[in-house]
Amino acid sequence: MEQFHHRGYVSTDPRILPAEGVGLDRPADVPEELDVLIVGTGPAGMIAAAQLSRFPAIRTRIVERMEHRLEIGRADGIQTRSVETFDAFDFAEEITAEAFKLTAMNFWGPDPEDPGRIVHNGWAPDDDRGISEYVQLIVNQTRVYDYFERYMRWSPSRSTPDYGYEFVAVEEHEGEELPLLVTLRRTAGPDAGRERRVRTKYLIGADGARSAVRRAIGRRLVGEPQNQAWGVLDLLAVTDFPDIRTKSAIANRHGSILVIPREGGHLFRLYVDMGEVPPGGSDRIRAMTAEDVIAVAKRILNPYSLKVKEVVWSTIYEVNHRVADGFDNGSERKPPNVFIVGDACHTHSAKAGQGMNVSMQDGFNLAWKIAYALSGLAAPELLRTYELERRVAAVNLIEFDKALSSRYAHAEEEGTEKELEEFYLRTIEFAAGHSTEYQESLITEGPEHQRLATGFPLGKRFKSARVMRRADAYDLHLGHTHEADGCFRVYVFADRDGLAADSPLRRWADWVLRSPESPANRYPLRDGTRDSAFDIKVVYQQALSEFAFDDAHPLFKPETGPYRLRDYSKVFAVLPEEDVFDLRGIDRDGAVVVVRPDQYVSAVLPLADPEALGRYFDRFMAG
Ligand SMILES: Cc1cc2nc3c(=O)[nH]c(=O)nc-3n(C[C@H](O)[C@H](O)[C@H](O)COP(=O)(O)OP(=O)(O)OC[C@H]3O[C@@H](n4cnc5c(N)ncnc54)[C@H](O)[C@@H]3O)c2cc1C
Secondary structure, three states: OOOOOOEEEEOOOOOOOOOHHHHOOOOOOOOEEEEEEEEEHHHHHHHHHOOOOOOOOOOOOEEEEOOOOOOOOOEEEEEHHHHHHHHHHOOHHHHHHHEEEEOOEEEEEOOEEEEEEEEEEEEOOOOOOOOHHHHHHOHHHHHHHHHHHHHHOOOOOOOOEEOOOEEEEEOOOOOOOEEEEEEEEEEEOOOOOOEEEEEEEEEEEEOOOOOOHHHOOOEEEEEEEEEEEEEEEEEEEEOOOOOOOOEEEEEEEEEEEEEEOOOOOOOEEEEEEEEEEEOHHHHHHHHHHHHHHHHHHHHHHHHOOEEEEEEEEEEEEEEEEEHHHHHHEOOOOOOEEEOHHOOOOOOOOOOOOOOOHHHHHHHHHHHHHHHHHHHOOOHHHHHHHHHHHHHHOOOOOOOOHHHHHHHHHHHOOOOOHHHHHHHHHHHHHHHHOOOOOOOOOOOOOHHHHHHHHHOOOOOEEEEOEEEEEOOOEEEEEEHHOOOOOEEEEEEEEEOOOOOOOOOHHHHHHHHHHHOOOOOHHHHHOOOOOOOOEEEEEEEEEHHHHHHHHHHHHHOOEEEOOOOOEEEEOOOOEEEEHOOOOOOOOEEEEEEEEEEOOOOOOEEEEEEOOOOOHHHHHHHOEOO
């Protein structure tokens, strides 16, 4: 978190924001009238709820049919894209501290002398290209929920999940202020089984692969089963397999295993190939036990031993590759008001470690758009971009997963040892979650000015770089100043004479500060928790010693809070040894990079044309 004490001295944990709006008198039970109802406390639902909790004027509730928090999760692989996202929710460092840090992959294949035994074939670092400043993590998915839950509880809305409520049905009454009439059923407590009705403006189905919300809006998952079964074991065990504490792909003529070391130093997960499922063979799969999976694992690990002390969690699943035929209930006539996110829209195998990660990006993509539509900051047409953007991401994920799954499934075949390794290295950026590239749309500018900042590709996530905060000489990652507060970031990279009285930067900043056409003046403050819908920061080309904080244009030194204190957080110098202009291909005549609330680059604009910023926001913002 960047700032506190600006509304007066805070003696408690400064991450607990003052309650506002719905947080002041939040009803203990789900009220009858809402703005947003989220169904399901999986990763997709929790991130959406956490983002919306920063909008205390919006009545949001998240319901879950389980009676309490999930205790043992399924997903455990966290991509660096997700860790970047966690940074915006203020828990990247904490979760990294407790997680297993995944830095490398080992490859084991059949011994040419005896294909029933395994030998070490090679090793590859996970990110030797600096794809992200973060490292991939392995941690139980429930810990991710815990951090989101804390973020919600500490937000101005004081939100918490409502456990013991099952979504049953939704009816739409067009033209009414709260057009969606949702039936919920209590699943726990003295009134278990009782139904109740809730009216809401928006409904988000984050209710997993068997989504009832998806069925309710007449959408269905389309695609093929892969007829491949996998066993998953979370084990506490003693083994002499040498790479049990690194991620390892293992194959011999008995099948293949993926080893995932887990947090805490002892636990590890095995994904074990249980072979092809014949048509109609699902019953055989369902009848398999953890002991069956362990027996196969022992054969594949030959000549190494595996002595299981405790099976902490296990499951057997069949791989299905499916994408929903629609992600919302929108039509040409009307923008959507019911959405599905996460596994409700896409299902695939678990080994690529994608499900939780992609699901969170669905929720993050959608939540700010709903908040903007509800608070009148944007027209509801903005909501159409959710399906437009996330459907492409889902289809790409399925294609990637099909290719990866088939390589794992055939890894034991002779002559294929190198294929999996090569595929792994080729697709590291995708696997880490950084290949998403939103196409030109209402909210993503065309490539006209991309050459001004080639290292910030349009539609891709903002790839952070280090800079020096001028006021306190603090060396930090620019991207880490992006909070999940629903604001757009406008990063202004100054021209070489940016400090001079008549520089393009000065003229740009004068226009943004003073013109009635400037987005900073056209779009009013949203609520009491922020000073602006925009967070505008400047990076000068000069080093720390070459200018003073006071030399910066007044636009970048705004007053904040009731005392109108000066905001010292928006002015940066370059680090001479790691100049962001060189690292990210920024034109020395300057550039303006606009980043959406969910951290994706949405516009690259010239400093010489300040009105371009106004034209960009006028496309979807509502004055
Ligand atoms: C064995 C296994 C391992 C996996 N490993 C990984 C991994 O390493 N990395 C990764 O990224 N992904 C992994 N995944 C996938 C990952 O778990 C899912 O993709 C992810 O949890 C999907 O998130 P979600 O929020 O869409 O749905 P879910 O996590 O399925 O959450 C849906 C929630 O909705 C609730 N719900 C359902 N119906 C209703 C209803 N009618 N009313 C109210 N509540 C309802 C459910 O109880 C549940 O809490 C794995 C999956 C499996 C099975």
